[in-house]
Amino acid sequence: MICTLFFALVMLSSVAICGYAAEPRTSDEIVTAFFKKIEAGAYENAFKTLFEESEMIKEKPQAIQTMIAQTSAAFSLYGKILSWEKIEEKPFGQSLKKTTYFMKTKYPVAWEFYFWKTEGRWSTIHVRFVDQVQLIFQ
Numbered sequence: 001m002i003c004t005l006f007f008a009l010v011m012l013s014s015v016a017i018c019g020y021a022a023e024p025r026t027s028d029e030i031v032t033a034f035f036k037k038i039e040a041g042a043y044e045n046a047f048k049t050l051f052e053e054s055e056m057i058k059e060k061p062q063a064i065q066t067m068i069a070q071t072s073a074a075f076s077l078y079g080k081i082l083s084w085e086k087i088e089e090k091p092f093g094q095s096l097k098k099t100t101y102f103m104k105t106k107y108p109v110a111w112e113f114y115f116w117k118t119e120g121r122w123s124t125i126h127v128r129f130v131d132q133v134q135l136i137f138q
Contacts, residue, residue: 053123078105
């Protein structure tokens with residue numbers, strides 16, 4: 001009886017944990033997780049997190065490796081991240097959007113993220129950073 005009750009409790013907690021883990025992440029949560037890993041210097045892990053819901057890692061591994069190398073090189077110049085803030089979100093219908101974040105470092109850096117929503121989940125389909133402030137306003 002006690003074993004059955006224990007087993008039932010374990011199964012219920014497993015279902016609750018699995019249900020929680022299956023919750024779709026918002027685009028803001030994806031970006032925050034990405035920035036926190038960039039902040040920690042875990043560039044490869046950051047891009048894996050960013051493209052977690054996407055096939056990009058499998059389909060364009062060389063492009064991902066190039067982004068990782070560029071980001072690593074850039075942050076050796078920019079220094080540590082002081083903070084970041086969302087400055088713009090442009091939806092294109094219900095399933096596509098561009099979100100721009102401003103990252104404060106020794107120099108201003110803008111990040112543009114493009115998200116695509118399929119099956120109720122946001123996935124990153126493109127990202128770029130711009131360190132030339134005049135381009136941020138165009």
